[in-house]
């Protein structure tokens with residue numbers, strides 16, 4: 001199936017899940033459980049949205065695999081896998097901060113960000129209605145408007161987003177890195193939703209985004225949007241983006257920022 005047809009499926013399913021999640025937010029949100037730490041929470045809406053997404057994708061593409069944040073992985077027979085974060089920015093969703101997203105991507109090969117080829121991706125903020133999309137080789141869009149990363153800037157003029165782990169030990173180290181970086185860049189943004197951070201790099205609303213410890217479903221769609229908008233999206237020391245490290249920026253800035261982060265060590 002052509003990438004654009006896969007993108008149409010991703011977009012339609014993301015809209016349906018976004019409508020559900022927005023209704024649940026309006027009705028009031030309750031924590032269902034905690035995961036890796038007391039502050040790594042999952043809401044009933046996360047689980048309900050992923051079940052809806054999983055069912056709709058199974059109806060549309062029954063032979064594809066699925067890899068979701070809340071219900072785990074199921075191999076398919078088609079060679080394609082849908083990588084899904086039903087509500088990215090869960091803490092923002094819980095607190096009613098209108099900056100969270102439905103992130104749906106479809107990849108070819110094993111569902112491993114070190115080896116997969118992303119074919120199509122969609123990131124929808126159901127509160128603002130902004131829909132970021134990309135298909136491999138077809139460019140990136142906000143609605144129908146094509147996206148392009150911001151022009152190259154020197155580090156002191158770079159607006160850089162990042163995120164932090166749910167583990168307090170790792171947050172201490174990440175905070176120390178930010179203390180080193182902050183005087184050397186324009187400013188830092190920590191907005192709590194990796195998929196939107198990556199899409200904001202694509203849209204030129206950020207000059208760069210980096211994070212360590214991110215799950216595949218957090219970046220699968222947003223990384224494709226950023227790459228199709230002209231960003232360099234890379235992992236640690238030349239590897240592909242993964243849980244180890246992800247950085248997205250205009251290519252020249254990506255080199256400068258990666259050198260700085262590696263020198264500082266995170």
Ligand code: LIP
Pocket residue numbers: 069085087088089090091162163164165166192193194195211214215218
């Ligand atoms: C979140 C990411 C964010 C990261 C958070 C968390 P979740 O995903 O979008 O960038 O800093 O720690 O991983 O948990 O809301 O799906």
